[in-house]
Structure formats: C-alpha cells, structure tokens
Amino acid sequence: MDHKLDSTADAIAVSLRELIATGELEDGARLVERELADRFGVSRVPMREAIQKLEGEGLVELMRNRGAVVRTLTESDLNEIYGLRILLEGDAIFHAVKCMDNETLSRAELVHRLLGDADTPQRQGELNREFHELLYRPCANGRQLKAIRELRAQVERYERLQNTLLADTPVFQDEHLKILEACEAGNARLARSMTVEHLASAKRIVLQLVQAE
Template identity: 35%
Template sequence: MTVTPLAAATTASVLAQRLREAIDAGRWQPGELLRQEQIAAEYGVSRIPVREALAQLQSEGLLEIAHYRGARVSRPQAAEIDELFDLRLLVESDLLTRAFGRHDQRSLRELTRLQDRLEDADDRLGWISGDIAFHEALYGPAERPRSLALFRQLRAPIDRFSAQALGPRARKQGWADEHRQLIAAVVAGDATAARMVLEQHLQATRAVVLAACSGEGDD
C-alpha cells in the first residue's frame, strides 16, 4: 500500500482520519497490531501525533490499546452487537413509520436507483456506503434529523466491522430481496408489511454480523 507522507504540521485528528480510512479499507484486520514506529515512518510524523491519533481511535471504539502491547483493531463483542441491533430496531422502525405516506414518485425512483446500484457493488466500502444510502433514502421523508443521526451513530461500529470482515457476497440475495420488499411495501402503502420486512432484515443482518464476529462468517 502506497502512503503519501503527511505535512509536518499535520494534526493528530488528520492522521486519525487517514488511519480510520485505512482500517475501513481493510489494511488492518480485527485483532491486528498497529505499530507506532511504522505509522510514524510511513506518514512522516513523530510518535506524538501517532499516539494522539491512536488514542482518538480508541475513544471511538475502533482500537484497543493495551499497555506495552500496542494498539489493535477492535472486534465488537456479541453483547455489544445485540444491544446495537436492539436499538436500531427501535430507531429505524420509528423512522420507517414516520416516513410512510411522505414518499412520492421521485423518492421511490431514488430508492429503486440506489438499490440497483447496491446490487452491482462488488467491493466492501461501496457495498456499505450503498446500503447506508438506501436506508437514509428510505427514512429521509420522516424529517427527523436527530433520529437519522442516531441511526448513523448506531450503524458506525457495525459498519466498520462489516467493512473489515464481511463483503458484498455476504447474504447478498437476501439483502436485495428484503430491500425490494421494503420498496414494494412503501409503494403499496402497507406499513405493517414494511415494519415486518424491516425487522426480518435487521434480525438477519444481526445473525450475519454475530457469525462473522465469532469467526464463522464467510466473505
């Protein structure tokens, strides 16, 4: 991997963003060690901003830092995954319900377009970003910015792990079918069916993430 050195005045926050992007792209896998001296040399910075950047990523839950053992990419625990999905069910069901009746022909065309593009995604980051875009378009008409921000916050730890450990082929047909069923339920105005499909979708996604977390997943 070719790394462009950072300017001497680069802050730790900028370095943290570069490291975050590298982790999301799969350079370091869950449990893998990040070596301070290697990062400092590659990015052309001293150890001080490296330590600060790693501490910032630790505060976000992306890294685990152990004294004398360095920083490793974190792997979410089963209990954390369960809690995140329980909260997602509450928040996203509410957003979906509030969005019902507010979709129009334009928003429905956009949902279909996003789903078409998602089904063509063949890389991890494109797949994750496409799924986020679909759900944001599905919930957007609810006009609940705080709830939508919470939705993004709850997704972030799972998406980072998914970007590292899963791939576009992980349950691809199931995801596509459920997204199409969600679109069909919105078109038909069937809120009950939409909520049932969403719950099925999130529960199935939970199972895939839990399996990958335990080492049983398959790219």
C-alpha cells in the same frame, strides 16, 4: 488554527475508519500515533485527536500497556449493537415513510437496481449504505441518523469480510425490495417490520462469522 486542526483530525478519522472497515487494520491492531502520523504526513496532535474520535465511536479502545487498538467485538457487543440498530433504524424508517417524497423513492429505486449489478464487496457496501440512508433521512432526526451511522460503522468490518452478507445479493435484494415497496405504499408499520427483519438477517450472518473465528 483550531478549526484547521479539527478539519485535519476529521479527515484522518475518515481514513482510519476506512482502514478498519476494509480489514487493513484488523481487530486488536495497535494504532501507534508516531507511525500513523508519519504515514499520513501529519503531526501527532491531530492523529491523537482522530484516534480519540474513533474511541468515542466504539471503533477503538485504550488498553493498558498497549495503547489504542482496534476494538474486538464480542457476541455480547454485537447483540447490543444490533439491538440498538433495530430500534433506531426501525423507528427512523417508520417516521421517514410519512415524509418521503417521490424523488427520494426514485433515487432509492435506482440505488436498489445498481446494487443488484454491483460486482465488488466495496461497491455493494457503498450502495447498501446509500440505500438505507436515503430511506432514513426523511425522519429528519440528525442525532438519530448520526447514531445509526456510528453503530453501522462498528460492525461494518465484519460485514465486508463476510462476503455472503452482500455477495449473496438475491437474498438481500429481496429484503430491500420489500422495504422499498412498503415505503412506496406509505405503509410505515410494514416498512419498520421489513427493516427489522432485514437487520435480523444481517445479525445472524455477522454472529456466525464471529463465532467461527
């Protein structure tokens, strides 16, 4: 019974993350348990658990007299998040390069080409995540990879709203290519440096979006 509850809450959490990432649930939007439970056709217990999961990931916060709301990130939040992403992702790819096989590199090359041809922000976002996850996965540090995914999810809704982050494909494709070439050359230091530079570019665009609101 408990396992079933966990599975339901996990599935709901996935759906809520997507609603936040696409902007359907905007910054400051209230997550009313009763209304969301009716929408998903579940009881309020797994819905409450799903919201708690998102709170733990930093996507949702509990506010007095308002209940659970989608967290609004400040410039300070973004500086902290990207600071951690740079540390974690730079370290992940540094160690991953040493364990990367030809199959991983071939898959990353394919995803890189597909990303260049993607014609919607959603598809671009999916391929962008897949590209980075392929290159980080060989580091084999499950906790580190989980933290990277959670930090990315916290800012992803800003990235999808700011079309230039992925729609300006040539710039990001150039950066991806430099990362990929460093991996293919087995140059862990260069791969880390190019990843840090890539994240710094993304940070500048996301900060510009938040500052303009």
